[in-house]
Amino acid sequence: MPHRYGKVAGLMNTAATTVSSDDQGATVVITHRVREDKHADYERWLDEIATLCKASPGHLDWHIVRPISGLTETYTVVIRFDTRAHLQAWMESPDRHRLIEKVQPLFVGGDDFFISSGLDFWFTPKGAKAKVPVRWKQYLVTWSAIYPLALGVPLVVAPVLRKLGAPSSLLLTTLVVTGAVVFLMVYLVMPRYTRLIQRWLFT
Secondary structure: OHHHHHHHHHHHHHHHHHOOOOOOOEEEEEEEEEOHHHHHHHHHHHHHHHHHHHOOOOEEEEEEEOOOOOOOOEEEEEEEEOOHHHHHHHHOOHHHHHHHHHHHHHEOOOOEEEEEEHHHHHOOOOOOOOOOOOHHHHHHHHHHHHHHHHHHHHHHHHHHHHHOOOOOOHHHHHHHHHHHHHHHHHHHHHHHHHHHOHHHHOO
16 A cells, blocks of 8 residues: 555656646747738748747747737747746747848837746736737636536546555545646647637637
């Protein structure tokens, strides 16, 4: 029994390390206002810089929110890395500086960006010069994502803990369940969910 409980504790410690302040991920939200007649050129530039960015150490996700006709003229690029250090290395890299100089003539404004850590990448933060979803939409999206996870994850986690020989403890079960829900929300559900409903979210 102690040996099996040690395996559970080891898994919990590993999860805790994964979501520590540096390893929980870092996100940059970049906003570019592109001249109306230069969108095709900007799209080609995006393909060029995306290839280099995705090859950078620690890269996790790359999402683009394109302008919606009649509502916004801004491209929003959301990039996520596994650590803030890796993200900072990309943002300060010679390749990015070179490509930003190359694309500058296409911009109405500048290269605006906002760097944050943790859960802020779910929605465009206030610090970024981009259209921000209204609060009630953020609330509904987050609630609708958490609800099925809160129902389903305990049905999986509890039997696994029992098989590992963990004691029947509400505190332990809740700890592992909430850790699994947060992990799924951050790394799997929300990046895909917000991309799927981005037109509704930003209108």
